[in-house]
Amino acid sequence: MAQKGEGLKRSISLWGLSANIINTVIGAGIFALPAIVAEGLGSGSIFAYLFCGALVILVMLCFAEVGSKISHPGGIYAYIEQTFGKYAGFLAAILFLIASVSSDAAVANALADIISTFWPFFQETWIKTLFFMLLFSGLAVINVKGTKEGVRFVMLITFMKIIPLLAIVLIGFKDIDITNLYWKTVPSIKDLGEMSLILFFAFQGAESGLSINGEVKNPQKTIPKAIFISVAVILILYILIQTVAQGVLGNTLISFQENPLGELANQIFGPIGLTLITIGAGVSIFGTLSSEIFGIPRVIFSAAKDEVIPIKILTSVHKKYITPHIAIIVYATLGFLFATFGGFKQLAILSSAALLIIYLGVALAVIKLRINEKKEDKSKTFRIPGGYIVPILSALIILYFLSNLTKNEMITTAIFIGIISIIYLGILKFKKKDD
Numbered sequence: 001m002a003q004k005g006e007g008l009k010r011s012i013s014l015w016g017l018s019a020n021i022i023n024t025v026i027g028a029g030i031f032a033l034p035a036i037v038a039e040g041l042g043s044g045s046i047f048a049y050l051f052c053g054a055l056v057i058l059v060m061l062c063f064a065e066v067g068s069k070i071s072h073p074g075g076i077y078a079y080i081e082q083t084f085g086k087y088a089g090f091l092a093a094i095l096f097l098i099a100s101v102s103s104d105a106a107v108a109n110a111l112a113d114i115i116s117t118f119w120p121f122f123q124e125t126w127i128k129t130l131f132f133m134l135l136f137s138g139l140a141v142i143n144v145k146g147t148k149e150g151v152r153f154v155m156l157i158t159f160m161k162i163i164p165l166l167a168i169v170l171i172g173f174k175d176i177d178i179t180n181l182y183w184k185t186v187p188s189i190k191d192l193g194e195m196s197l198i199l200f201f202a203f204q205g206a207e208s209g210l211s212i213n214g215e216v217k218n219p220q221k222t223i224p225k226a227i228f229i230s231v232a233v234i235l236i237l238y239i240l241i242q243t244v245a246q247g248v249l250g251n252t253l254i255s256f257q258e259n260p261l262g263e264l265a266n267q268i269f270g271p272i273g274l275t276l277i278t279i280g281a282g283v284s285i286f287g288t289l290s291s292e293i294f295g296i297p298r299v300i301f302s303a304a305k306d307e308v309i310p311i312k313i314l315t316s317v318h319k320k321y322i323t324p325h326i327a328i329i330v331y332a333t334l335g336f337l338f339a340t341f342g343g344f345k346q347l348a349i350l351s352s353a354a355l356l357i358i359y360l361g362v363a364l365a366v367i368k369l370r371i372n373e374k375k376e377d378k379s380k381t382f383r384i385p386g387g388y389i390v391p392i393l394s395a396l397i398i399l400y401f402l403s404n405l406t407k408n409e410m411i412t413t414a415i416f417i418g419i420i421s422i423i424y425l426g427i428l429k430f431k432k433k434d435d
Contacts, residue, residue: 014222014229016155021230023158024291025203026284030165030238033202034245035260038253040195044183045242048195053235056203058394060227061384062363067223068382069369076358077299083365086308090424091417092361093303095354100296101331105338107289108132114282132339139293140332144318144325157287162237164280168261169240172268176247203234204355224382293335297327310427353405353413360398366391 012020037045066079077096081089112131116122122131245253245264256263261281265273301324304314318325367388384390405413 012222013217014225017222017226018229018233019155019158020291020295021226022233023161023287024295025230025234026161026165026237026288030202030241030261030284033238033260034242034264035253035256037195037242038246040191042184042251043181043246044186045195045246046239047186048192049235049239049242051192052195052203053231053239055397056235057231058390058397059359059363060231061390062366062394064224064227064382065384066362066365066369067227068221076362078302079365080358080361081303081306081308083368084361086306087421087424088361089303089306090308090427091420092358093299093308094420095417096299096358097296099354100292100299101334101338104289104292104296104335107285107292108135108335108339111135111282111285111289114278114285117278129340132336135289136293136332136336136339139290140328142290143294143297143328144323145321157283157290161280161284161287164265164277164283165237165241165261168265168268168277169237169244172244172248172264175268176244177250178247180247180250181243202238203231221382289335293328293332297324297331300324300331301327310430353402353409356398356402357413360395360402363391363394363398 034045037048041048063076063079066083070079070082077089077093080092109128112122112128115131121127241261245260248264248267249256249260253260262274262277265277267273269276300309300314303309304311304327314324314327314330316326317323366384370388
């Protein structure tokens, strides 16, 4: 089932892939999460992290098994397309692209808002537009110039975003009041489920980080290891940050909804702490954006290579840098346009549902690939212990999350899938006439 990344160079190591996943997942969310979770669960918030962490590990185990069997470029899109065929691949590619572009546009606007706290003139429309142009074009140039350059940049940004968070954790432990961490009550299943749903979205991003799988060295071993390393780092860091925030700020934590870590840093380091963590938030958001522009164009490239997206120019590989330069430029341009004109607002409803549907596809892919697996292939790839328990549990959990969507969100998602299905049928008809 594994295939070579046609035209692309396998130059990404275990640490490069791990850094890309960590960088993509740890974005703006962690800077608001502690107050949100504390409001719902109080000092028992640690339960939500452990519960949600267990759910995320189940889903990521599915990614690890499928990723070790399918090394075709495109990450999550390739897993579904190679398992279920071109129609499923088309749906996955379009849903993933829309979710990613709308998310990146929102992230770019959040970054501009943070910068405007230091320089208010960033609120001016023309300044914002110029900033978005420089931001997306700059990241495009870095990634067009080479995979190694892109990975090095991602690793640098990952290091820069983790350092201030670790500083808060390590130095903040001395200021913890242990009484703030006492569990007064055990959270109910309903409250735990609601908070875990919020946290689940904070763990999203690994699927984007895996989009560079077609350029990973020894993918059968590297992909599962990178997933385990990155999820472990993210989960431990999230739990430690929540513990310090709850332990230092106590019941007042819920009062700082917009910037809880800023207030925490203010308590630990003084006024300079607020400035440093705000800069850290900007770096973190920028880092997430850099990983997205590094990874998502590989999905576009792969979908075009498989003729699922019938635009041949998107399959172009730069002669000198050996990167999918047209796909990178196209994606960066879309990000710029959505960020500038705010079109992502209309797509925001689809974003969450789209990713959950794709996650469901990966869980089901584990089951289908196992059914079709040959005996001689079983020892060559990573295999989740426990038979079909993990993929079935993952599928049920994802369906539970989807059931929490509002009626309007479900209807909107169903209509959108119907529209892109009609577009796919139109493409098939056009190709048959062309043949």
